[in-house]
Each structure stands twice: as structure tokens, then as C-alpha cells.
Amino acid sequence: MVLTDSKSSIKGGEFLIKDIDASQIFIPEEFNEEQQMIAQTCVDFLRTEVHPKLDAIDYAKDTNLMVELLDKAGELGLLGTAIPEEFGGFGMNFNTSMLVTEACGGGHSFSVALSAHTGIGTLPILYYGTEEQKAKYLPKLATGEWKAAYCLTEPDSGSDANSGKTKAVLSEDGKHYIINGQKMWITNGGFADLFIVFAKIDNDKSLTAFIVEKSFGGITMNEEERKMGIKGSSTRQVFFNDCKVPVENQLYTREGGFKIAVNILNIGRIKLAAAVVGASKGVISTAVNYANERKQFGTSISSFGAIKHKIGDMIAKVFASESACYRAGQNIDDAIDTLLASGMESGQAKLKGVEQFAIECAMLKVHGSEVLDYVVDEGVQIYGGMGFSAEAPMDRAYRDSRINRIFEGTNEINRLLSVGTIVKRAMKGELNLMPAAMAVGKEILSIPDFGAEEEDGLFIPEKKALKNMKKAILMIAGASLQKFMMKFEEEQEIIMNLADMLIETYVAESVLLRVEKLITLRGEEACALEKDAALVYLHSAIDKLNSAGKVAITSFAEGDELRVMLMGLKRFTKIEPINLKDARRRLADAAIQKNGYIFI
Numbered sequence: 001m002v003l004t005d006s007k008s009s010i011k012g013g014e015f016l017i018k019d020i021d022a023s024q025i026f027i028p029e030e031f032n033e034e035q036q037m038i039a040q041t042c043v044d045f046l047r048t049e050v051h052p053k054l055d056a057i058d059y060a061k062d063t064n065l066m067v068e069l070l071d072k073a074g075e076l077g078l079l080g081t082a083i084p085e086e087f088g089g090f091g092m093n094f095n096t097s098m099l100v101t102e103a104c105g106g107g108h109s110f111s112v113a114l115s116a117h118t119g120i121g122t123l124p125i126l127y128y129g130t131e132e133q134k135a136k137y138l139p140k141l142a143t144g145e146w147k148a149a150y151c152l153t154e155p156d157s158g159s160d161a162n163s164g165k166t167k168a169v170l171s172e173d174g175k176h177y178i179i180n181g182q183k184m185w186i187t188n189g190g191f192a193d194l195f196i197v198f199a200k201i202d203n204d205k206s207l208t209a210f211i212v213e214k215s216f217g218g219i220t221m222n223e224e225e226r227k228m229g230i231k232g233s234s235t236r237q238v239f240f241n242d243c244k245v246p247v248e249n250q251l252y253t254r255e256g257g258f259k260i261a262v263n264i265l266n267i268g269r270i271k272l273a274a275a276v277v278g279a280s281k282g283v284i285s286t287a288v289n290y291a292n293e294r295k296q297f298g299t300s301i302s303s304f305g306a307i308k309h310k311i312g313d314m315i316a317k318v319f320a321s322e323s324a325c326y327r328a329g330q331n332i333d334d335a336i337d338t339l340l341a342s343g344m345e346s347g348q349a350k351l352k353g354v355e356q357f358a359i360e361c362a363m364l365k366v367h368g369s370e371v372l373d374y375v376v377d378e379g380v381q382i383y384g385g386m387g388f389s390a391e392a393p394m395d396r397a398y399r400d401s402r403i404n405r406i407f408e409g410t411n412e413i414n415r416l417l418s419v420g421t422i423v424k425r426a427m428k429g430e431l432n433l434m435p436a437a438m439a440v441g442k443e444i445l446s447i448p449d450f451g452a453e454e455e456d457g458l459f460i461p462e463k464k465a466l467k468n469m470k471k472a473i474l475m476i477a478g479a480s481l482q483k484f485m486m487k488f489e490e491e492q493e494i495i496m497n498l499a500d501m502l503i504e505t506y507v508a509e510s511v512l513l514r515v516e517k518l519i520t521l522r523g524e525e526a527c528a529l530e531k532d533a534a535l536v537y538l539h540s541a542i543d544k545l546n547s548a549g550k551v552a553i554t555s556f557a558e559g560d561e562l563r564v565m566l567m568g569l570k571r572f573t574k575i576e577p578i579n580l581k582d583a584r585r586r587l588a589d590a591a592i593q594k595n596g597y598i599f600i
Contacts, residue, residue, distance in 0.1 A: 009334060012357040013422045015506055016470055017436045022516040026095065026330030028322060028600055029518060035096050041076060042103035050107045054396065057109050057232035063191040066113055066232060067147065074144020078104070079118055083126060084346075087138035094336065094350070095329035098274040102325075105278025108400050109232030115275060116187040116233075117141070119268050121148025124196045124209060124260050127347040128252040133211060137194065149192035151183040151212075151238055152261055159413050162207055162258050166199040166240065170247070177201070177210065177250070179218075179243040189236030190224060197240065198257045207257030211249045218243030229399030266354045268408040270332075270361040273368035274325050276404055280318040280368075280375045283397050285596030287311070287379040292595055294384075301382070302592045305581075310378045311591050312584025316536040317371045319599055324367065324510035328360040359421050362414040363503045369404035369411060376401045415499035416492060422502075423481065423488065437478025440471045444568035458516050458524075462538055465575045466512065469505045469545055472572040473498060475565065476552050483556055497552035504541035504548075511537050529590055529598060532583040539580055546573040 010018060031039075049072060050057070057065055073079055082097045083089025092100070104111050122141045125133055140146040157164040166181025179199050186195075193214050198207040212219075222237035252260055288311060291302035301307050336353035340346065354361065380387035380394045387394045405411045426433035480494050489495070515534040519527045549569045557565050590598045 009338065010331060011430065012331075013359040013425060013431055015509065016422070016473060016502070017432055019467070020509065020513060022513045022520070025327045025510070025513050025517065027514045027517050028099075028326050029521070031096075031099060035099055038081075038092075038096070039099050039103040042078060042100055045073065045076060045078065046104065046107045046110075050110045054108055054232075058396070060232065063234045066110065066234065067191050069110055070113060070117065070147060071144050073114060074142075078114070079122075079144045080142030082118065083122070083138050083142045087134055088142035089138070094333045094353070095326060098271065098325060098329040101271045102274040102278040102322075105275035106282035108396060109230045111275060111279070112230050112233040112403075113188055115268075115271065116150065117144075117148050119271055120150035120264055121188065121192070121194070121196060123264055123267060124150075124251060125211060127263070127351050128209070128256075128260055129211070130248075132248070133251070137211065141194070146193040147188055147191055148194045148196070149186050149188040149238075150264075151186055151189075151195050151197040153185050154182060155184055159410065161198070161261055162205075164198060164200065164207060166197070168199040168201045168208065168210065168245070170201070171244070174247065176244040176246055179210065179212070179240045179245055181240050183238045183240075185225070186236050186238045188234055189221060189238050190234035195219075195238070196251070197245075198261065199240075201254060204255050206255040207261070208254050209251040209257040209260050210245050211251055212240075212243060212245050213249075216243055216245060227403075229396075229402055231399075263351050263355055265408055266358045266361045269365035269414065270325065270328060270354075270357075272404060272408050273321070273361075273364035274329075276368040276372040276401075277318060277322045277325060279397075279401070280314075280321070280372045281597040283372075283375050283379045283394075284311070284314050284318065284591070286393055286397075287314070287382045288591045288597075289595055290386075291382050292592060302588075305585070307382060308585050308588035308592075309581070310382060311588035312536065312586075313540075314375050314378055315587045315591060315598065316533040316540075316584070317374060318597070319530070319533040320507050320511035320537040321364070321368050321371045322599075323514040324360075324364055324507045327510045327513070328357055328364060331360070332357050359418050360506065362409075362418040362421070363499070363506055365408055366405075366411045366414050366418075366499070367503050367507055369401075369407075372401050372404060412496070415496050416489075418502060419477075419495045419498050420489060423477075433474070434478065434481075437474040437481075440474045440568075441478060443471070444475060444564060444571070448571060458519060459512055461576055462512055462535070465538065465542060466505065466509050468572040468574070469501070469508070469542065472545060472549050472569055473501045473505060475568050475572070476501070476549055479561070479565065480552070480556055491556070494552050494555050497548040497555075500548040501545045501552075504544050508538045508541035529587060532586050533599075535578060536580055536583050536587070539575065539578070542573050542575055546570075549573070 049069060077090060080089030081092045081100045084091045104114055125137050141148055152161055154164045154166065168177040168179045171178055179197060181199060195212040197210045197212045201208050218241045220239045220241060225235040227235060291307055292300050294301045332353050335356045336349050339349035339352055376397045380398055383392055383394050386392045389395065422431065425431045477498055481488050484491055511534045515527060515530045518530055546569065553565045553569060
């Protein structure tokens with residue numbers, strides 16, 4: 001039974017200025033039996049159909065194997081989880097689709113092909129298509145009869161997507177748009193039957209989207225790209241040469257393409273965060289298994305403290321990232337339900353619900369992709385010399401991981417976006433950021449309260465630390481906004497520091513709330529390892545916040561202001577030290593005994 005209290009709704013970004021109760025969040029342990037069975041189906045599919053063929057997938061001379069795997073996934077219903085039942089799918093809610101994405105996340109190149117098809121290739125039609133477009137295309141996409149790709153990026157337009165040069169011109173008889181242009185880095189391009197294509201009509205300033213069938217003709221491609229990783233994912237340049245697209249295949253409104261791109265990217269970001277959690281768990285299990293088998297100096301290397309430190313840290317980071325993913329996923333579901341109850345159309349409600357949490361989507365994409373990079377790097381290190389060998393599994397894991405910091409908007413863009421969106425919402429009066437920042441500004445000039453009364457309950461000092469982490473962000477954000485005013489967005493280094501502080505605070509709060517809620521369900525003794533993971537992560541997050549905060553403060557403050565803010569930062573990043581070494585060892589010992597990742 002889900003114990004999430006959705007009566008106290010929260011807006012995206014509001015975690016920074018609002019105390020969150022553990023009863024308000026969803027935790028993965030609350031997924032029901034049916035949801036867990038769906039996830040297990042995905043795990044079993046990877047184990048039986050994908051993992052034994054990883055080399056064949058990566059080095060196939062054609063895309064037939066990937067197509068066959070997607071066909072099999074379609075037969076199991078894995079391509080239609082988010083598609084409504086009337087169009088041949090399962091109509092799952094957002095958090096369940098996140099769980100499916102996580103369960104499929106360890107499939108390397110297959111996971112990329114699957115995500116591109118079910119996400120950016122399908123969702124634009126689901127959310128923006130007419131009823132006729134949905135009825136025509138969604139059933140074929142849900143079963144895998146047709147495969148989908150998404151054509152946005154061009155040689156001169158990456159992060160600045162709206163600068164694309166692909167053109168669409170209405171034919172003389174008014175029945176077709178004639179599309180000409182070049183797209184690149186198109187995932188699934190080599191075998192897609194359907195393309196979501198973005199182009200500018202005439203001299204429009206903004207993009208328009210079109211549903212383009214391969215059978216329309218006028219589509220040619222370069223050879224498959226040679227890539228660092230995800231080698232089995234089809235990635236092609238796609239050329240449109242007088243491609244005739246029926247006018248009824250325009251998707252959404254004229255010049256509405258950029259809106260589609262932005263909103264679909266929000267979904268892609270948080271889904272990627274879930275996928276890399278799944279990948280991270282797999283890498284940890286592989287690394288632990290090797291550490292148990294590998295012997296040096298007459299004993300398994302898993303018995304060494306240095307290896308246990310790595311394993312414990314890897315587990316804590318992944319457990320925390322997972323906690324934040326499903327917390328945000330449930331927030332999105334709650335927002336969607338509220339909008340549906342108000343009478344909003346289903347597709348629009350889903351888009352608005354995700355858009356409300358665009359800040360969290362951006363933060364989690366950054367966090368998850370960087371955690372996976374950390375995990376695979378430590379995985380290589382645990383393997384030692386074999387980690388550098390292409391014969392061992394860490395080679396593929398290491399190379400395949402790297403793209404995730406570029407996919408769905410680079411991590412730099414997402415850091416800027418997360419802070420920028422919070423500031424914009426504050427300026428519009430949607431978030432009470434400035435009053436909260438002003439209150440913190442007064443607090444750092446006051447005498448600290450050393451005689452606070454003791455409170456009862458779980459994680460009292462840790463919750464105080466989290467409140468102080470938020471105060472540190474508000475202090476620096478308020479002061480830097482006041483100093484730079486309208487030029488604040490030009491101070492990208494400071495914005496990036498603030499983003500790191502935001503991310504660490506949100507994730508640390510998420511994992512602490514998860515464990516608190518879990519303790520209320522199972523009791524503290526049964527959650528000892530989860531508590532260890534939360535505390536290891538929290539203490540690391542405070543250290544990172546302190547470091548990012550110092551860099552930010554010294555980037556703009558001088559004299560007395562500098563000294564006062566540094567003193568404030570020191571005050572706001574204090575926490576009673578604990579024995580983190582033993583906490584990591586307990587996590588590692590549990591993983592070593594289980595021979596893999598220890599949590600769900």
C-alpha cells in the first residue's frame with residue numbers, strides 16, 4: 001500500500017524553502033507486487049536475451065539483431081508501458097514507467113535503443129498528436145511493428161536546438177510539406193520506420209514538428225557513426241531531400257516544435273536518471289562478484305579495507321540517487337492527478353505535471369549520470385589490470401556510461417537550467433525564494449543559538465543539517481542575485497556551484513526521508529544498512545556543498561561580506577561526525593555476503 005500523503009502538495013523547486021515530511025514522499029519499497037513483477041520481466045529479458053549477446057550487438061555489421069530484440073520486447077509489452085490501453089499499451093502511471101526504465105537500464109546499447117523508441121520517438125505523438133495521429137501510429141509503436149527515431153540535432157544546432165536550418169515548404173497544391181535538411185546523431189536512425197522531425201516552415205523563427213514515415217521517400221543516410229561507447233546503438237546522419245510529408249502529419253501547432261522538444265526532454269532527463277540507477281546496480285554486482293573471486297596475497301580482495309571503501313561508497317550513492325528519482329516521479333504523478341481532477345486533458349496534464357518538476361528532472365539527470373560514471377570508474381579500479389581489458393565487462397560499462405552526461409542536454413546545460421528555472425519562478429512569484437534568502441541573510445548576522453531544546457524523533461541532527469544546507473544555498477543565491485541583478489545568468493561558474501549545492505541537498509534529503517519512512521514501516525533495526533547508506537551520503541553531500549559554496553562565495557564577495565558569508569557557510573555545514581569507515585564497511589560486507597547490490 002502506498003503511504004504517500006499527497007494532500008500536502010509541493011511545487012517543483014519548492015523543496016528548497018519548504019520542510020518535507022517523510023509521509024509525503026514515495027519510496028521504491030512501496031511498489032506493489034504487480035509493479036515488481038513487471039520490473040522483474042524486464043530484468044529477466046535482459047538476462048536471457050540481451051546480456052548473452054552484448055558482443056554481437058556491439059559489433060554487428062547490420063541492425064537486424066537490435067530490431068529482433070526490440071520485436072521481442074514488443075511482444076512482452078515493454079514498448080507500450082506509457083501508451084494508453086485504447087492504443088495497445090498498458091497505460092502505466094509515471095512512476096511505474098520509471099521503474100520499467102530502471103529495470104531495463106543495464107542493457108547497454110539495447111537500453112539506448114529501447115529508450116529512444118519508447119521516449120523521444122513515441123511520446124511526442126502520445127502527448128501532442130491528434131486523435132487520428134494517435135490511432136494511426138501508437139498501436140504500431142506499442143507493439144514494435146514500427147520503430148521510432150527523433151530528428152532534432154543538426155551539425156550547427158545542438159544545445160541551441162531552435163537554430164536548426166532544416167526547412168519545410170508547403171507544396172503548390174497545399175497537400176504536402178516538402179522537407180529538406182540534415183540531422184545528425186539520430187538514435188535508431190538505421191532501422192526506424194517513423195521519424196519525429198523538426199523543421200522551420202518558410203521563415204518562421206521557431207521549429208515545427210512533423211511525423212515522417214520512412215516510406216514517404218526522400219530520406220537517405222550516412223553510414224553508422226563510429227562511437228566511443230554504445231556501439232550497438234544505431235546512430236546515423238539522416239538527410240531529407242524533397243521529402244513529401246502530408247499536411248495532416250504536422251505535429252501540434254505551427255512553431256510549436258520547440259515546446260515539444262523542451263517538454264519531451266524533461267521526461268527524457270528523469271527517465272535517464274532512472275535508467276542509470278539500473279545500470280549502476282548491475283555494475284556494482286559485477287564488481288562485487290569479481291572482488292569475491294579475485295585473490296591476492298592469499299585472500300579475496302573483497303576483504304581489503306580499500307576495496308570495501310569503494311563498494312560502500314558506490315552503494316550509498318546509487319541508493320541515494322534511486323531515492324531521489326522515485327520521490328520526484330511520485331511528485332509528477334501527484335501533479336498529473338491534480339490536473340486531471342481539474343478537468344485537463346490527459347496528455348496536457350502529463351506534460352504540465354512533468355514541466356512543474358523540470359528542475360528536479362534536470363538535477364537528477366546530472367546526478368544519476370555522474371554517479372554511474374563514478375561507479376564504472378571504481379568498477380574498473382576494482383578489476384585492476386583486467387578492468388582495462390576489453391575481454392572483461394568493465395570496458396563496455398566504462399565506455400557506454402560516458403554518453404549519459406551528454407544525452408538529454410549536457411550536464412552543464414542541465415546545471416544552468418536547474419538554477420535558472422528556480423530564479424525565473426522566484427521572479428514570477430511562484431517560489432518565495434527572496435524572502436527566504438533575506439531571512440537567512442539576517443540570521444548569519446545574528447548570534448547563533450547554542451541552547452536549542454532537544455527534539456524527539458528520527459534523524460533530528462541530520463534534519464537540522466539539511467535545513468542548514470538549504471540556508472547555505474539561499475545565502476549564496478540571494479547575495480549573488482543582489483550583486484549581479486540582471487547579469488546573474490552570465491555568471492555561469494557561480495550558477496554551476498549553486499546547482500551542485502542544490503543537487504546534493506535534494507538527493508541527501510531524499511535518501512534521509514526514504515530511510516525515515518522505511519523505519520516507520522519496518523522498524524529501525526531492520527533498516528540498519530539503509531540508515532548507514534543515508535548517513536554516508538549525507539556527510540559526503542555536506543562536504544561537497546561546503547566546497548562548492550566556498551568557490552561560489554570567493555567568486556564575488558570581498559572584505560567584510562566575504563568573511564561574514566564564509567562564517568555563515570561554516571555554520572551551515574556543521575554536522576556531528578560519525579564513523580563513516582565502519583558504515584561503509586557494513587554496506588560492503590553485506591554486498592560481499594550477497595555477492596551483489598544489496599537493496600531492491
